[in-house]
Amino acid sequence: MKTIRLLAFGFLALLTGCTQRITDFTVMSGKNIDVAALGKTRHMSQRVRGKDIGHIFLFIPVKFPNIKDAMDNGMEKAPGSIALVDGVVYSQFYWVIPLIYGQANYIVEGNPLFNSPSNPAPKK
């Protein structure tokens, strides 16, 4: 009984996770954009959120997460966007099944920026 309690306690202790804000940014882009043209842009008021998931099996990370992939995933939700502005990047880690499977993720959220008028923001 004592062993089961200890195991349950250990299991609960490992079932923890944390999300940490690692940076905020005024502008971020991975697209091939003309930086000089940023002055002729407009941004959408609705925020988008993208996530890139890194998997950990038995302590071994099989895929490292990437901020650029997280940003691209977020920007795909706003087709035609060329950058994200006024955004935040979070780093997240937790065990789904303690010591067997866990995830390390990057989450990027921000307002998508559009070229104006060739890439107008979609109406919501």
Added chain:
Amino acid sequence: MKLARLLLLASALLMTGCTHNIGDFTVISTKNVDFSVIAGSRRGAQVEGDDIMHVIIFFPTSGAPNLKTAIDRAIESVPGAIALVDARLRFRSFYIPYIYGQDAFLAEGRALVNPAQASHFPTKHIVVTYDAKQDRYIAKPVSAPQYEALKQKYAFAAQS
């Protein structure tokens, strides 16, 4: 002997480290940038910034490293820089068991410089001297106390 081997193996396993790329960006900034100003900006030097958390034995000497600090340090290394272009962000981690380790965010890229914000001289005080032999004027930036000292010295000389 067996225990020593086991400890050695455990140490070797723990003595891991890696640097991995967490993103490449055409433009990234943490500063309050006016986008209309970016059009008039020019590409400056290649710069680097980092934020490092040291681990001594197993005690961290600071909080977790912060990506914003790394980007800020890279941008602030060039006067007047407002963003990084062609930037690369990396995360580095290593640990020599029970001795020393590091976790760090590294940012590198080319500084995008707004000429209006860039000041060529580090201070507002400039002393110009005339070199009679070479018949030329030499401008030299000085600190405020140095300027005041020179001003008093030459004002005194002029009066006497």
